[in-house]
Amino acid sequence: MTFRSIAALVAGALTLLAYAPAGSAQTVLKLGEIYAATHSNGMAVQRFAELVAKKTNDAVKVEVFLDSTLGSEREIAESLVAGTIDLAPSGLSGIGRFFPDAQVLELPYLYRDLRHMERVAKAVAPDVDALFRAKGVKNIGYLFLGPRSLASRKDIHKLEDMKGLRLRVPESPLYVGLARALGAVPTPVAFPEVYSALETGVANAAEGEPATLWTTKWYEPTKSVSLTKHIWHYRFFAMNGKRFDSLPADQQKALLDAAAETMEYQAGLQEEYNRKALEDIKAAGVKIVETQGLDAFADALVDFNTGFARKLGPGAEALLAKVRSVQ
Template sequence: MNRAKFYGLMLLAGLAAASPAGAADIKERNIKVGIGLSADHPQGQAVARFAELVSQRSDGKIKVKLFAGGLLGNDVSMVSSLQGGTQEMTIPDTSTLVGIAGLKEFGLINLPFLFNSSSEADALLDGPFGQKLMAKLPEKGLIGLGFWENGFRQISNNRRPITKAEDIQGLKLRVIQNPLFIDTFKTLGANALPMPFPEVYTALETGTVDGQENPMATLVASKFYEVQKHTVVSNHIYSVWAFLMSKKFWDKLTPDEQQLLTEAANEATAFERQTIRAFDATALEEIKSKGVEVTTLSDEETAKLRELTKPVSEKFVQEFGAEGAREMQAELEKIRAAKN
């Protein structure tokens, strides 16, 4: 080898060593993220933050585009699109995943009156139990990049204020397309009507349903206060979103791209939880300012709801997996003991 060629090779080696790790492994990519909520909801804001982080760290090569308001379909259809590889990302309620064979344990998160606080939920979902759930996704064509908070769900309606458990009876309430939600409200005496989220506002406006149940942040961001008169702070179910990517898309990525997206997703998850909790803290007052009557159940009435929904929890523990439920409960007990 002549001296010029030798020094030329040494120069190239030196440049490679000085380059940022994996820089050559970042390719031009386009990622479509579909959500059912509006772009200004904390969920949409967190996707925007994720897009910003990904763009910065890929030098603009990886572009993340948000499609909000159900433009790409509802949660069920978008999860199916991820599995088929025609859409890259979505953030469905975890209850949506229960309908996919082998993912029933995700339903345990939604058992009525399971959590006492958001911090308990964070500890459970970020710990061994949550990671066990995420590990089930790849064989179903999905990659889990984090659990995002939707929050404690509240009931709104147009017929009457809810001050006691019996006031729920007879209400036509839109619920998530999930048997646990349907059975929970049937048990409480409501007429539970499953419906995709993008259809809810119109159904409330036209009187197809009397009300719905969602966290306060969703009630504000989706402007349900325009078509609802009453809201009760019931905290009946804690709701979680899964930040998902298509495995078909994931498998095309280089290891450096996977690492970049994973790190950005971790930061976006922390951002989303912080943002939605801040939003939720002000949502109650905003709803009141829009003329919605807000009631809060007494401890006695909450205990009554908890007792009424016990058979629902017992039924779905068997359906979702008794062993998984025992693992979850053991983790929760450890979390609670550590706080005391």
């Protein structure tokens, strides 16, 4: 082969590369998560990344950053809205800050169980996505947490035991109000700093589902877990809206399908993880308290729930009414 023919082949190859469609390059999406790899939510986002790769034939890669590597829940949510992070499962102390009406979905003693939550998620999905879209965010699905209970230096046998408890809460008005309504002293602390706050006595209790209490080891400085079961709640599977819209339709569908499958996968983990977590916590020498009179807890929060929604406005009240209509 002559030098001239080799040069022609190289030139032809370069021409083909120059006109290759831009979409042929792999799209990389950054996902931030506050939970550890062993938590059900951490497991879920890793499964999501695998599903997206499979459904797009590796055209889309989701890079997963676990265990608050990219910051607190609030910081991750702010980065998602700004567009420096593409995806983030996030609750009220994170993405919920941008969507006040959605806070009513996390009110205490609102859901009977996980199955009820799943039915509500389907019912309110259009309402939630409309709220998010109005501020440049796409909600592609849900993850689940709950029921939240207390890791506490003090056993909580009944409602009266909550009085004066320095309760760590997420940086959210809902949780601050919840603590006050139960007679506790709300102590907002960012998620990565909770263990040290319990260890040093800044807070003497923290709340979360059993799997969270186990993976964070919050039970270690408290030596007691009281099953108040006060909140089931969603984590919105949020995505930067511009980033979602920039993807071709087939990749958008792949993300939505992967999120739906991830939701089912994580819901399947939830109850088993909580059961196992309580067994492991007990085996670690921690006292498990079956809190009595949970109806009294719920009754103490009726006025709080109603007032919270009313303060947010008609949109929040309508959303809460829709939740309550789901059997």
